[in-house]
Amino acid sequence: MRTLTALLGVALLVGIASWAYRVNYETRDAERRVAELRRAIAEERAAIVVLRAEWAYLNRPDRLRDLAERHFDVLGLMPLDSEHFREADDLPWPEDEALPIFEGPWIEVAQ
């Protein structure tokens, strides 16, 4: 009985030790991966900053105006004017279609 307990204890010890060993290495791997991801995130953020700056640069009012003028024949964009505003009442409403009227045959319903 005593021997059995001892053997079980030793087996448990070996089991736990190998588990701890594995967890230790897994943790290190995870940390390395986290560091890699962090660097990747930092790179992505730097890229986002650059892209945002580029987006703002490409959308600068001077450039948009030049483009609108150059492609006037296709786009026909003009500065907004008070004439471009309309009240909802000015819009033409769709013609009222005559509703279908049911004309029979009627069925007698017994009381």
Added chain:
Amino acid sequence: MIRTPLRPLARVLSARAAGADPDLIEAEARAVRLRARQRAERLRAERRLYLLAATFFLAFCVVGTRMGLVAASPPVERGSSYRHAQIANQRADILDAEGRILATNLATHSLYAQTPDLVDPEAAALNLARIFPDLDAPTLARAFRNRKFVWIRPTLSPEERQAVHDLGEPGLMFGPREVRLYPNGRIAAHVLGGTRFGRQGVHAAEVLGTAGVELTYDAFLRDARQEGAPLRLSLDLSVQAAVERVLAGGMALMNAKGAAAVLMEAGTGRIVALVSLPDFDPNSRPARGTALFNRAAQGVYEVGSTLKILTAAVALEEGTARPDTLVDTKGPLIVDGFRIRDFRDNGPWLTLRDVIVKSSNIGTSHLAEMFGTDAQKDYLARLGLTEATPLELPEARRAKPLLPKRWNRLATMTVSYGHGIAVTPVHVAAAYASLVNGGRKVTPTLLLEPQPLGPRVVSETTSAELRDMLRGVVTDGSATLANVAGYPVGGKTGTADKPARGGYAEDRVLATFAAVFPAEAPAYVLVVSLDEPEDRTGEEPRRTAGWTAAPVAGEIIRRIAPLMNLAPVRKED
């Protein structure tokens, strides 16, 4: 201590007498002693064991508690978190009211030389001079010989970096640099200001604000604790761009040498557009020059008749006159040997409303004389025209209005029609906003954050009467060219002769038009001012604000009102 003998005499004697072996008694006594000693030793050993067990138990308790705490607490990653490290040396962005970028950062590289590592300093200097034409090869070569470390360029474009890289010189090094980028170029240059490099090291350089909001909010923009929170301005990029474009066109048409415009929300004092021409590119801010001067917030000018509305406001508030009260406008008016004249003869009487509409200097002079110097000073101060504006620009905070040194009867009269007092266009815009928005003082601001409304300056009734007068100026008065289809505009022109040596110049004026729109319930105030305009399309040059500043302001309103989602008034048909 009393020792117990091994052979107690009494028992030995009695044992001898009984014929027993007395040695047994001794053995018995020995055994007793041995048992006692063993008991004592056992006790001591047990105490030690208990002590040891307690120590271990406590130690395990400590370890166990600690493990429990670690297991129960939320997991924390080691090392500083990424965000802080990344943003520490970044300058925060500046955004407009709609969140569009006005200023951001771009990563580039600086170029420096570790001269001990240079393979061939002379060749490197020659090649660098070929890449950067403004560098001088002999000077650079001398620097390479004499110093161990040489800064060559603060920033490089990607093409320049590649060209330097292709030289293959190991002593030429690149350091990361963040530069401030103003993607919209010249737009809002005077508001943004500019930046420069502060202390620089190999791995980073400080970016410091030199003017504009970049300087006012330098600490905020550089504060790492803000975690990159942007600075939100009240400017609207598209409106600002449109105002700049129209104003530049107007300035060219009117042959003016400078121009300024301020567009302000009448109810809040938030500035939607602030333009000063000529302008500059903040990406490469010049070191000096007139373009740096902010005419809208920094330049103090006599704005002339534009300030007459203030005289009308005081007269209405102080009960001096009603809008239909007749005011003496018989000219010329001679005060202390100084002749006050009107632009054209307005007859002997005008109502107060017509004094504004027809812009009579004599009329406002009489009104000012009636309510007096103290009331005038009081209202000027309440509208903020006696102090520099609290606008968030370092230049604006230094622009103190010029007031009469001796505020006598004559000064009161000239101030009543805007002469002898010089203020910035921002002052004018804020004063107009306070007068027409129902009478509450507004504080001019460039921040999106709403500012608290100030105290009441004039009553609601007075404010409505002033709006009616301003509308009259555009429908029947000097500013008919500021009429815009769909948007009823009110406003007041002002033409001031520019000061020259020993008096006023004959043919150089500053034309100002302060507009409010829509006139019945003004949402915006626009102040346009042209420096030395001259409309040469007619028979003789026309310089008055009605011919120069008013049409430019009208065109600006025609362009920007739809942009700001103001619904036009429908024509009655």
